[in-house]
Amino acid sequence: MANLDPQQLAAVKTDSRMALVLAGAGAGKTRTLVERVAELVEGRKVSPYEILMLTFTRKAAQEMRTRLEERIGKAAYRVTIGTIHAVALDLLRRFSEHLGLKGKSLTVYSPWEEDFLLREVATDLGLYKSGKWTGVNRGEVGFCFSMYYTDGIEPEEDDSVRKLFLAFIARCRENNAVTFGGLITGMRLLLNQMPAASYLQWRHILVDEVQDNDWLQWKIIHEMRRILEASLFCVGDVDQSIYEWRGAVPDYLVRHAHEFDVFRIESNYRSTSEIVLAASRLIEHNQNRLPKTMRPARVEGFASCMLNGVEAWPEQDSTALACAINGYLDINSHLMPSEVAVLARNHKLLEALGETLKQYGVPFVRVGESTALTNTEEFRRFHAFLKLLVNPYDNFAFLLIKDLIGLSMPAYAAIRLRAVMESTSHFLVWMKSGTIEGWQRLFDEARNWKLSDTLGNLYSILFDPSLGQLVGESEWNPITGMVKAHEFARAWSASNPSGTVEEYLSWLATYDLQDELKAKEKEDAIMLMTVHAAKGLEWPTVIVAGMNEGTLPSKQSLGSDTAVEAERRLAYVAMTRAENNLILAVRPEEKIVNGRTYRSPISRFVAEAGLAQEPAIEIVQ
Known part of the structure; x- marks a missing residue:
């Protein structure tokens, strides 16, 4: 463990049964998790079968297992490692009889299949006719299922959606299937209906990216800890929580931090000091967080002749940005295209950029196309x-x-x-x-x-x-x-x-976006992807496109401090993916379309990072 810094070592060696490690961007959280498992297996003689590691993506799980094998050898394959959805699916297939299902033949419905089947069930109940919902509001149906998947709450007896909900669940059971969202709900039901302590050996639970858990996932983790009398070792960072739109509750850590023994690892080993300081200045504007001081730890590497760590590029629409990227690769000939990533708030901007990059002959891959196919x-x-x-x-x-x-x-x-x-x-x-x-x-x-x-x-x-x-x-x-x-x-x-x-x-x-990325990352091409897809990744050069009010932060978030804080975390995650060079590309602040003038001022986040004057906060004439 000589490669650990004092903060990492303190976390790895703790005797706490409830530990929360606040890990800043680039602070070596994977190394800390791997060394914690090594400490349990080698230092405390814990059986690898007694360890459960939950990751946010399958790609992260595969990396964790690879690094764990390098550290403790074949014992790594006796540790259970996976996303909470993958672990839930495995448990449901192994113990499905407790829920009235039929073992390994269980199948999982995607959101598309769920919606299709829901309409079929609604049709049978007379609630969906000629392509229209009747007798029930579609928005209320969506809200009902969202509450069930994120909080485990079924609709009340007098809820107009209850009949449809129960019929849909019964149809899934008849088909020996669960929805993707229902995996977690099913896991919780299973834990409460089977003698879990007798069947499951886990006595040490480690959770990565814990800030992205939803309420139901938190409930399951605490129920497993209670039922199995297990220790809990969580690693995360409220500042990097960017999945509230699908149920994540970063506020949970803020309000429940007192229940844990809290450790901070704050040395950033990934980025240059300019990038670390710019990102720190940005995120300090958020109020709802657990403060930490991110410190640059690496010796400065190469700084390109075009940049000095961090820079803002103004007036970069898709055509200008493609031209600039082409020029950037020419000037920085030591860079391979695969060492550059362009991140954006949405796919639309990336699609337009990709079309222009083709004209310049710049090799690129856009992450999201295969996921859309599925x-x-x-x-x-x-x-x-x-x-x-x-x-x-x-x-x-x-x-x-x-x-x-x-x-x-x-x-x-x-x-x-x-x-x-x-x-x-x-x-x-x-x-x-x-x-x-x-x-x-x-x-x-x-x-x-x-x-x-x-x-x-x-x-x-x-x-x-x-x-x-x-x-x-x-x-x-x-x-x-x-x-x-x-x-x-x-x-x-x-x-x-x-x-x-x-x-x-x-x-x-x-399957998720990072599975698609794994298939494409061997290509020597610039990566185009959303910030959400880039979570946990890094590149020598990162270009964040569309740094304008109305794009990042999004137009929908303007006017809400809470929503803008969520967008600021998204910008922070984008900026901290960069190792050597970070470019914040700003689209033209004014454009005329069909005689109308549209204004999208430079994003407030550029100024908050210390790279521009305060912008005027207006969006459209």
């Missing part, structure tokens, strides 16, 4: 075939493919009726019917195939003209989307040659 109808229909191989009880997956296998509405209705009479699934009834031999043979034989073999045979039969499938027979023209879905699955199979359909679907169930 939410398309074509992608979900293609994968419904695979889900049925794992979970033959999934009536919803069968619904998604019924037209693709040539099943008419009368035939489908007959199958549903027979399934009710025989207490079985729609798919299993259809498999017995022998209506289209090629399809039934495919499903019957594919159960013993690897994913690569399954994909090849599925693709060939989907596009077999003799079956009359897909080509010209559907309003939604699925050809392109189906091909891309096939290519997506083939890419995973190429990286996992012996992988099974079940393993692939488990991986896909918790």
Whole structure:
């Protein structure tokens, strides 16, 4: 542990059963977590099986395991490491009978599938007709499910949404499925319905990026700690909490810090002093935080002839910014394109920049395209075939493919009726019917195939003209989307040659933007991504695009101190991704479109970081 600084060492060596490590950006939180596990295993002779590490992304979990293996050897593979959603899925598959589900065949519905199925259930209840909600407000439906997924709260008896909610949950159980949001809720139910202390060995729980937990995740962590009589070692930073829009509660740490023994690690080993000081000046404007002093620790490295650590570029619309990036790479010839990242508040700005970069011949990859593909109808229909191989009880997956296998509405209705009479699934009834031999043979034989073999045979039969499938027979023209879905699955199979359909679907169930990034980061190209996707990453040069009022901070946040604080944290995270050079690119403050003048002054965050005069806070004429 000679490589730890005094603050890190104090955290690693603590005997506290409730420790909170406030880790500033670039302060070595991963090193601290790895050394804490090494201390438990080697110093205190704790069994690796007794350790649970929860990370925010799968990419972070893989990095944690790699570094842990380097530190403690093969014992690292006996430590449970994963996102809370991945751990929840594993527990639900292992102990699903406690919730009335059917073991490993459990499948997970994406938000797109959830919305599709919700409309189907609402239609059966007469609450959704001709593409419109009737008798219930769609906003109230969304709020109800959001409360269930983030707080674990079901609608009250007199709530107009309750009937739909209960019918939807029952339909999921009938299909032996859970929604992605329901993974965490299911995990909590499981912990309270099974003798967890007897089944689970975890006695030490370590949580990374703890500031991004929602209320339900906090409840689960504390319930596991209580039920398992485990110690809790949390690492996080309120200043880097940027996921409130999906339920994170950074305020939890502010209000509950007194329940922990608090340690601070404040030396920044990532960035130059100019970057550290600029980011510190910015975040000090936030009031709702746990103060810490971020100190630059590294010896200054190379400073380019174009910059001296931090600079603001004015008047950078997409065309000017692309030109400037091209010039920047020419002047700084020692830089590889992959050492540069452009971060923005939203995808729209990145799309426009990407189109212009093409004209200059600058290599780039835009993170978010594959993730968008996973939410398309074509992608979900293609994968419904695979889900049925794992979970033959999934009536919803069968619904998604019924037209693709040539099943008419009368035939489908007959199958549903027979399934009710025989207490079985729609798919299993259809498999017995022998209506289209090629399809039934495919499903019957594919159960013993690897994913690569399954994909090849599925693709060939989907596009077999003799079956009359897909080509010209559907309003939604699925050809392109189906091909891309096939290519997506083939890419995973190429990286996992012996992988099974079940393993692939488990991986896909918790797919996120950083999984997409992992597939693209080997390319020598500039990375274009949102700030949210860049969380936990770093590059020698970072360009933050769109540093204007109305973009960062967003137009919706203006007028609310709390919302602006959330946007300031987002800007802080963006700035602290930079190692050597940080560029804040400001779009033109005034532009005329169709005779109207639009004003978007320079972001207040640029001034707060000490790089410009205070801007006027106005957005549109």
